[in-house]
Every structure is written in C-alpha cells, then in structure tokens.
Amino acid sequence: MLKIENLHVAVNGSEILRGINLEINAGEVHALMGPNGSGKSTLGYALAGREDYEITEGSVSFMGKDLEELEPEERAALGLFLAFQYPVEIPGVNNAYFLRSALNAQRKARGEEELDSVSFLKLVREAAAGLDMDDSLLKRAVNEGFSGGEKKRNEIVQMAVLQPKLAILDETDSGLDIDALQQVAEGVNQLRSSDRAFLVITHYQRLLDHLVPDYVHVLSEGRIVTSGGKDLAHRLEEKGYAWLREGGVKALEAG
Amino acid sequence: MSALVEKLVGEETGGKAEPDWLVEARREARRALMRDGFPDARTEDWKYTSLKLLEKRSLTESEGTEREPLPDLPAGGLVLDFFNGRLQVPDDLPAGVRIYPLREAQGPKGLVGDYGGREAAFAWLNTARFEEGWVLDIQRELSEPVLLVSRTTADFSGVVHPRLTVRLAPDASAQLVEMQLGQGSGLCNWLTGIELGRDSRLDHCRLQHAGNDSLLIQRNDVTVAGGGRYNWISVDLGGRLGRHDLNIDLIEAEAGCQVDGVFVADGRAHLDHHTRIDHRVGPSYSEENFRGLLSGRSRGVFNGKIVVHKGADGSASEMNNANLLLSEHAEIDTKPELEIYADEVTAAHGATVGQLDSDALFYLQSRGIPASQARMLLKQAFARTIVEKVRPEAFRDDWLERLAGVVE
Incomplete structure (x- = not known):
C-alpha cells in the first residue's frame, strides 16, 4: 500500500529525514516512535503533501502512485489521511459543512456519486456518537474553541467519515486524559480492517496499550534505527530514548 | 468656485414651501460649500479617496423614471422604499410609528447640524439639495423590522440626496435593515441621522x-x-465607489454601541469606511470589529477613530480591523486611532493585513478539498463571521447567499 524508499525530506532547506525505508501493507498497524525532533511529524506532513516539505531524494509510492506528483487533495482522494497533532481552527467554516465538502470532493474525484445532506448527517452523527462527541460540535466552526480532547476526537470523526485506506495519526494521544485516550483508541480500533492500514506516530507507549501495533519503528535523527514487534514499545518505555545517544541500538537489544 | 461645486451645488431651487429654519439651514449649507468646497488629496479624511470619478462623470440632474415594483425581500416589515432617491410613504404604519417630511418638523434641533469643514462637504451638499427629507419616529418596541430599501435604476446617471432621521423614544426598540441596491452610474448621497432616547435600542444591519x-x-x-444601545452591522459586496462615514456619539452614561463591518471589494471597487465613536460621559461602551477582503485592483480604506473625552471615566472601548489582501494589485489603507482624555479607561485597538492562512488551507486540502475550493471557503469564512450576526435571520441567510455569489 505504502512504500517509502530512501526518503530524504528538507524543510526550508534543512534536511530532517535522511533516508527512510518503510513498507506498510493493508491490514497492518505500524507505530513510529522516537524522541522529540527525530522527524516523526515531518514524515506525516511530507506524506500528506504539505508545502515546503521538499523531497530531495528517494521516493514514496501509495496505492501504486508516486506521491510526489500529487496535490494534498489528490492524496486524500486516493485514501491517505493525516490526523493532525494540532488540528487547525477555522472560524467561519461550519464543521459539518466542511466534512461534507471534503467527503463529496473525494467522492467526486473518485468518480463516485456525491452524498446528499440527509445521508451525510446520518453518517456523521453515527461517527460522533461512537466517539462520545457532542452533536453541537458539528454545528460549530471547525475546531474553533474546541478543547484539546474535542479537537482530537474531531480528527477521528473525520477519519471515520472519510474512511481512508491509510491513516497517519500524528501524536493523537498528546493532550488526552485516560478516558479520552481510551475512547479515541476505541474509535480507531473500530476502523481496523484487513484493507486499511495505520501509521501511529507517538512519543509514548501508552496509546499502544489500546491500539496494539503489528510493527514498531524507532526514528532517530531522520532515520529508522530499529524496528520490531509490539514488545519494542515496552522496552522503549522502560529505557526511554537515552540509549540512542549512549550505545545505540545494541544497548537497547542488550537490555 | 471649483468645477465640482458648480456641478453638484448648482442654483438655489425654489420648490416646496419650507419653514424659515430650513431655508436658513439650506443657505448655511450653500455658504459652507462656497467657502470650503469639496475635499481633495490634502484633506486628511479623504486622502485615500479621490473624487475624480465625480468630476469625470456627467451626473446630470436625476430624471423622473417611473417607479418599478419593489424586488422580493427575504422577509416582511415596514418598508421604506427609496426609489431613485424618492421615498414611497407606506400606507399602513404600525402603532407607535410616525413618518413625516422634515419640513414639517418644529425646528432644526437634531435634524440639521454644523457638519464641519470641507471634509463634511457631502453632508452640506445633502442639506442644500435634498428634495424631501424624512423623519421616522418610533415610540415603542416594534415587533416587525423597518426595511429601508434604497435603489436606483440601471439608467440612473444623476445625483440624489436621500435624507432620513430615525428617532427612538426612551425605552423603544427596533430593527432597521438597510439595503443599498443602487444601479446605474449616478451618485447617491445619503444622510441618515439616528437619535436613541434613554434605554432605547436599535439594531441596524446594512447591506x-x-x-x-x-x-x-x-x-x-x-x-x-x-x-441606550446601538448595534450596527455593515456588509459591502458591490459598488464602484463607496464612502461611508459612521459617527456615533455616546452622550450619556451607560450608552453603548457595537460596530461590525465587512467589505468585500473586487475589480476596480473602492470602498472607504470612516468610523468615529465619541465617549462623552463615562462609563460608556463601544466595541468595533471591521474586516476587509480585497481582490483584483480594488482598494479599501478603513479609518476607525475612538475618542474618550475628559470625564468619560470608566469607559471601555475595543477596536479591531483585520484585512485579507488577495491580489498584488489590491490595496488597503487602515488607520485605527485612539484618543483618551479620561481615567480608568480600558481600551485596545489593532489592525492586521494578511493573506489566507496557509495552515488552514493545507488542513482543508488534506481532507480532499481542492485548493481553489479551499481558498474560496476561507475567503467566505473570513466575511461570514461578520455576516452571521445579521438579524432577522431571513436577511442573514439572504446576505450569506449574496456573499457566496460574490466570493468565488
């Protein structure tokens, strides 16, 4: 589904990602962990197609297409979704209207029929109810005045409505209390299926208790330094990221 | 005498019989115009707005076109229909409402004033030239809105000087919905006076x-x-040259006003808003929020002045002006001014000029919304936050629709 080969990405001229190799297949959940500044969010933005995130070397293909050739909206229509670490507030744009515009733009791009407002409302209400999100938030402006937890839930509601093939969750756990974390994880788990994949970017292991990954990768200074199964996340939780500086991967493996 | 004075002021007209006070007020207006003339580039309040278009256009005297039927309005109310400058006096007035010609008023008090120097030339011009001025008295709380429709025809190429004073008695309240729908190439020179009695309230929405x-x-x-409380919401979506002066005088304690405005300018439109709020006595309150959205070769001017006079202690005032400049050929000149001569005043003001928020743009695109549609959504959203405050809701919805038609 997603194939990243020797990916180098520069932001405003400085290189952040220095040769990422990663392959994600349908049905898999990958966790990407690593200390602050290792380039986790940069990978998410680069995949979603943010301006100023320049691919200087290597390649990314998604659903058989070269991502670099595609605009952000084309990537979305192809099934790529990024849950933002800091969802953007957009005063004056109604949340439900925004999501319906997004869904219908994607459907149109895929040659599917657009959804009428009644069917859409049913869909979005179900998604919101599943996440215990208040209906009133749908009538408000996108993320405006939402609490941190409400913003994160709103991201997952969008994901549930848009039904992407690959969802990248960028620190979706940050700023959530335990109850909210469980609800968000539950929302994601409901979307797990054999034809959908997830890339879960997180600093901490706690989300991964609820959202058990098939693979865990550790990112440091723009490279994946080690990969393993879900146990790797636990070892990281015990040892922190200090070993990256001290003895490298061998120190972690020795423990 | 400048060409503009000659063209616009013209000869004294002997029309309807008018009381002495009005004859004298008109003479005074002529004297002011002969003495000071019209503003030019050296007049501070007009330095960004040129009157060249008025000089260039022939602006013949208005001709008496036959009244066309009123366009459909989003909702009903007491309609004041100014057609090519002339009011059609409504047949049925609700209880507590009176409308009469200005010349039938007892005297000039509150109806004509000392407007000032050349920066006020158009108020003097209106006073000198208006055909028939009107007074609308509101004695109580109105359940239906007053709908002021000002329209000119496509062949209108003259000059008209509509004039209306709205007076609210103590404890009265009303909604005034004003729609400026002028067509043609002529000039509409409007003068409105609004007098709010103690504890009265007027919600005035202008399109x-x-x-x-x-x-x-x-x-x-x-x-x-x-x-008393005066709330003004203004939405500009058209016009070639638009100049609006809003002067609010908070003359007693606990008086307040809220001013919201947005102007959407495209093509070669030139829209100029000057607002001035005087806090004469404290505590009195004002809040102002003005937005400009400029594309094409348009030009916008915002000048917001707030004066907190000596003795207006404990007053609170806030002003904000935000502008989106969407084309390299568009221009905005913004100047918030704050003068405080009182104590214990809370006041804040600010102005920004920027482009569309690239974070918001990316967020929308990342959800599948094409860039051009995302830009349109954000432009509309910028103006919507003001238009959404318009009441009654039927007019809000109509104006939102008009906005969507203008911002593409």
Whole structure:
C-alpha cells in the first residue's frame, strides 16, 4: 500500500529525514516512535503533501502512485489521511459543512456519486456518537474553541467519515486524559480492517496499550534505527530514548 | 468656485414651501460649500479617496423614471422604499410609528447640524439639495423590522440626496435593515441621522450590494442617550465607489454601541469606511470589529477613530480591523486611532493585513478539498463571521447567499 524508499525530506532547506525505508501493507498497524525532533511529524506532513516539505531524494509510492506528483487533495482522494497533532481552527467554516465538502470532493474525484445532506448527517452523527462527541460540535466552526480532547476526537470523526485506506495519526494521544485516550483508541480500533492500514506516530507507549501495533519503528535523527514487534514499545518505555545517544541500538537489544 | 461645486451645488431651487429654519439651514449649507468646497488629496479624511470619478462623470440632474415594483425581500416589515432617491410613504404604519417630511418638523434641533469643514462637504451638499427629507419616529418596541430599501435604476446617471432621521423614544426598540441596491452610474448621497432616547435600542444591519458602476456616499450620525444601545452591522459586496462615514456619539452614561463591518471589494471597487465613536460621559461602551477582503485592483480604506473625552471615566472601548489582501494589485489603507482624555479607561485597538492562512488551507486540502475550493471557503469564512450576526435571520441567510455569489 505504502512504500517509502530512501526518503530524504528538507524543510526550508534543512534536511530532517535522511533516508527512510518503510513498507506498510493493508491490514497492518505500524507505530513510529522516537524522541522529540527525530522527524516523526515531518514524515506525516511530507506524506500528506504539505508545502515546503521538499523531497530531495528517494521516493514514496501509495496505492501504486508516486506521491510526489500529487496535490494534498489528490492524496486524500486516493485514501491517505493525516490526523493532525494540532488540528487547525477555522472560524467561519461550519464543521459539518466542511466534512461534507471534503467527503463529496473525494467522492467526486473518485468518480463516485456525491452524498446528499440527509445521508451525510446520518453518517456523521453515527461517527460522533461512537466517539462520545457532542452533536453541537458539528454545528460549530471547525475546531474553533474546541478543547484539546474535542479537537482530537474531531480528527477521528473525520477519519471515520472519510474512511481512508491509510491513516497517519500524528501524536493523537498528546493532550488526552485516560478516558479520552481510551475512547479515541476505541474509535480507531473500530476502523481496523484487513484493507486499511495505520501509521501511529507517538512519543509514548501508552496509546499502544489500546491500539496494539503489528510493527514498531524507532526514528532517530531522520532515520529508522530499529524496528520490531509490539514488545519494542515496552522496552522503549522502560529505557526511554537515552540509549540512542549512549550505545545505540545494541544497548537497547542488550537490555 | 471649483468645477465640482458648480456641478453638484448648482442654483438655489425654489420648490416646496419650507419653514424659515430650513431655508436658513439650506443657505448655511450653500455658504459652507462656497467657502470650503469639496475635499481633495490634502484633506486628511479623504486622502485615500479621490473624487475624480465625480468630476469625470456627467451626473446630470436625476430624471423622473417611473417607479418599478419593489424586488422580493427575504422577509416582511415596514418598508421604506427609496426609489431613485424618492421615498414611497407606506400606507399602513404600525402603532407607535410616525413618518413625516422634515419640513414639517418644529425646528432644526437634531435634524440639521454644523457638519464641519470641507471634509463634511457631502453632508452640506445633502442639506442644500435634498428634495424631501424624512423623519421616522418610533415610540415603542416594534415587533416587525423597518426595511429601508434604497435603489436606483440601471439608467440612473444623476445625483440624489436621500435624507432620513430615525428617532427612538426612551425605552423603544427596533430593527432597521438597510439595503443599498443602487444601479446605474449616478451618485447617491445619503444622510441618515439616528437619535436613541434613554434605554432605547436599535439594531441596524446594512447591506451595500450596488452595481459595479454605482457611486454611493453615505453619512450616518448617531447619538445614544443613557442606557441606550446601538448595534450596527455593515456588509459591502458591490459598488464602484463607496464612502461611508459612521459617527456615533455616546452622550450619556451607560450608552453603548457595537460596530461590525465587512467589505468585500473586487475589480476596480473602492470602498472607504470612516468610523468615529465619541465617549462623552463615562462609563460608556463601544466595541468595533471591521474586516476587509480585497481582490483584483480594488482598494479599501478603513479609518476607525475612538475618542474618550475628559470625564468619560470608566469607559471601555475595543477596536479591531483585520484585512485579507488577495491580489498584488489590491490595496488597503487602515488607520485605527485612539484618543483618551479620561481615567480608568480600558481600551485596545489593532489592525492586521494578511493573506489566507496557509495552515488552514493545507488542513482543508488534506481532507480532499481542492485548493481553489479551499481558498474560496476561507475567503467566505473570513466575511461570514461578520455576516452571521445579521438579524432577522431571513436577511442573514439572504446576505450569506449574496456573499457566496460574490466570493468565488
């Protein structure tokens, strides 16, 4: 589904990602962990197609297409979704209207029929109810005045409505209390299926208790330094990221 | 005598019989115009707004076109229909409402004033030239809105000087919905006076959706007595040259006003808003939020002045002006001014000029919304936050629709 080969990405001229190799297949959940500044969010933005995130070397293909050739909206229509670490507030744009515009733009791009407002409302209400999100938030402006937890839930509601093939969750756990974390994880788990994949970017292991990954990768200074199964996340939780500086991967493996 | 004075002021007209006080007021207006003339580039309040278009256009005297039927309005109310400058006096007035010609008033008090020097030339011009001025008295709380429709025809190429004073008695309240829908290439020189008695309230929503050749110069002088409340929401979507002066005088304690405005300018439109709020006595309150959205070769001017006079202690005032400049050929000149001569005042003001938020743009695109549609959504959203405050809701929805039609 997603194939990243020797990916180098520069932001405003400085290189952040220095040769990422990663392959994600349908049905898999990958966790990407690593200390602050290792380039986790940069990978998410680069995949979603943010301006100023320049691919200087290597390649990314998604659903058989070269991502670099595609605009952000084309990537979305192809099934790529990024849950933002800091969802953007957009005063004056109604949340439900925004999501319906997004869904219908994607459907149109895929040659599917657009959804009428009644069917859409049913869909979005179900998604919101599943996440215990208040209906009133749908009538408000996108993320405006939402609490941190409400913003994160709103991201997952969008994901549930848009039904992407690959969802990248960028620190979706940050700023959530335990109850909210469980609800968000539950929302994601409901979307797990054999034809959908997830890339879960997180600093901490706690989300991964609820959202058990098939693979865990550790990112440091723009490279994946080690990969393993879900146990790797636990070892990281015990040892922190200090070993990256001290003895490298061998120190972690020795423990 | 400048060409503009000759063209616009013209000869004294002997029309309807008028009381001495009005004859004298008109003479005084002529004297002021002969003495000071019209503003030019050296007149501070007009330095960004040129009157060249008025000089260039022939602006023949208005001709008496036959009244066309009123366009459909989003909702009903007491309609004041100004057609090519002339009011059709409504047949049925609700209880507590009176409308009469200005010349039938007892005297000039509150109806004509000392407007000032050449910066006020158009108020003097209106005073010298208006055909028939009107007074609308509101004695109680109105359940239906007053709908002021000002329209000119596509062949309108003259000059008209509509004039209306709205007076609210103590404890009265009303909604005034004003729609400036001028067509043609002529000039509408509006003068509105609004007088709010103690503890009265007026919610005044104004739409300017004129044709892109039309010239509109408006002045709205408001006085608010103690405990009174004046709310003004203005939405500009059209016009070739639009100049609006809003002057609000908070003359007693606990008077307040809220001013919200947005102007959407495209093509060669030139829209100029000057607002002035005087806090004469404290505590009195004002809040102002003005937005400009400029594309094409348009030009916007915002000048917001707030004066907290000596003794207006404990007053609170906030002003914000935000502008989106969407084309390299568009221009905005913004100047918030704050003068404080009182104590214990809380006041804040600020102005920004920027482009569309790239974070928001990316967020929308990342959800599948194409860039061009995302830009349109964000532009509309910028203006919507103001238009959404418009009441009654039927007019809000109509104006939102008009906005969507203008911002593509």
